[in-house]
Amino acid sequence: MNTTGTAWRPQTVRRANLSTVLAAVRDRGQASRSELVSATGLTRSAIGGLVAELDELGLVREHGAASDGSPGRPSQVVHVDGRRVGAVAVEIAVDGIGAAIVGLDGTVIHSRRLMRSRETVPVEQTVRDVIGLLRALGVESPTIGGRRLVGLGVAIAGLVDDATNVVVRAPNLGWTDVGLGEALGAQLGFELPVFVANDGDVGALAEVRFGAGVGIGEMLYVSGEVGVGGGLFVGGRRVAGRSGFAGEIGHMPINPDGRPCRCGSSGCWETETGELALLARGGRDSDAGIHALAEMIEAAERGEPRAVAAFADEARWLGLGIAGLINIFDPELVVLGGFFGPILPLIGEQLRREVEARVFLGAARTVPIVASRLGADGGLIGAAELAFEPLVENPLMVR
């Protein structure tokens, strides 16, 4: 009877082991061989061989750590190699487009942004704008600055079918059933795998890999823009749902008597907590966007009653929803992205009180609520992660 490891196909095991080691290094930023042995359950000699192979593939590099003063030679530390492969990242928000080259270590190498009006923008124009940004970044072939590009990742403020890269619905852009992945791939001018995903999922992914959520298995990410989106990590894995549509937390009904939402429902969390609702409550011009928001934050800090009251309402509605999501998920950490991050210093105290009063174990179970650590770059870093995921799954693809 054969129940040892050789029951698995050797090639499958080798690929899986390379993937396990690369993922373990990325999860930690860096790791010693001993840490990799205990993290993966693989033997020390196997780790040695796998690290050497990942180095040959241009994915990790190993060098001596600074001596800690203890006797003996300094131990070798394995790092992600950010210099040899890269991803192209694109973010399509309601008020603008961003693009970047990102290294395998999550570093944004170059980036460009284009602000656009909040009027709904036709798909064709958006594709042209994206390609224009990429050309400006120098993206013209599968190699840039000595870096091999492994894919193009796109974050968009809409519902995306992961399997087909189709934007099924983006109410705040006015798009329905847009084959965005295909359109971008066709205009790119060279072959590159394209991955499109919802911006909330992508933002959450970035925080888990490189931001406030590093090392956190159970994370709730809540992001406020014109729309409110989010992403959920359970056991260190993104919750995608049946069709990749999970995380539409902005559309949980929160106010049975609330106003109509652009999604067709009413009283959605987004209609109470999104940028438009906040600006309207503060008596600001909602078309002025983040500039009006910045002005309103200042006004609230000065004590302007209308601005203060608007942020108090914001804290209340945000707290209602976050409390519900904590009761549903029991996360270790709640990370606030988009404009929810910058307003946290202003509303944090009331928000936490509101949440504590409604969480099932109350004060006994304080879940930290923190601002995104990546800020405005989060979307681009997360979009690049989409392109890196298949590589981490199968490091041999760059052979």
Next chain:
Amino acid sequence: MNTTGTAWRPQTVRRANLSTVLAAVRDRGQASRSELVSATGLTRSAIGGLVAELDELGLVREHGAASDGSPGRPSQVVHVDGRRVGAVAVEIAVDGIGAAIVGLDGTVIHSRRLMRSRETVPVEQTVRDVIGLLRALGVESPTIGGRRLVGLGVAIAGLVDDATNVVVRAPNLGWTDVGLGEALGAQLGFELPVFVANDGDVGALAEVRFGAGVGIGEMLYVSGEVGVGGGLFVGGRRVAGRSGFAGEIGHMPINPDGRPCRCGSSGCWETETGELALLARGGRDSDAGIHALAEMIEAAERGEPRAVAAFADEARWLGLGIAGLINIFDPELVVLGGFFGPILPLIGEQLRREVEARVFLGAARTVPIVASRLGADGGLIGAAELAFEPLVENPLMVR
């Protein structure tokens, strides 16, 4: 360099392979060797050895399938063996206690129930009642009727710390920080591992293994009793959260102007949709419990206006919450347990309309909403699963 499977410790691999095969058979109810090869990625000869070993352990048996008329000998089919190991299952609800012996195939062999008043019941009395029920079932040693018992699983209407088997909070029972697992273990009279979990999680587990959720990776289970609970499955795995407290969907805030909830918050989903709210809206005595509910269902079927209106309200509030949960999770299936199952024929049409109007992709994304298939036995079958999980993880534990 060694990157083949022998980088893993052989004993770890053997245990993992036995577990993989046992889990694959259980997931399917039964499976041919060919199905196991494709389900597990193991070789045919490895499957043969593993099945033989699981048979020796008393966990599966193999016999010829009914011939399908095609030539050649009938292929062998591997089944879970329900005769040789078993689990003790206990369910502690607000209005009674149930206990059972359950086979590894999910069959309830014997069960007993004890109805109790809805007054809060002291812990000591509850432990005595449970032990009494177990004695009445003949549970006196780790073997019963030739079956080896692998554990005692307990489902309870409260929040449970999975690691310690402590009932942290059960507002509807009036319990806080009760070491229920330890107390039951001490009174049992013989050594048996005890596993305590929230009834919503346990009900969901039963549906996934043996009920409406078989083969479903992304399932939302919503159960109505006095309390409203639930369980979530993502990628075929139960969402537990940081401390096992996930799934408290009954305490998502749904009505900002709602009444106080026993949890300390107000306007929780449970306060609008639980049994007490439904009976109160129908003008029924809420202490009469399921009898009053049965009478009210009949009255609504006859067209009694107050009962009809109460069920219409129930459909509306239930729909609001289910729509939110669908937007958050994108499940393949919603399963309704507790009294939500039996009232589904009455409220289903309105409920589905309500959900469709609020789900992000509306009618384009109809998620089936069905009643639990296990009915009243679900809690006991799920409680037994708690005890079987470590065995499936490591089949060698019964060696």
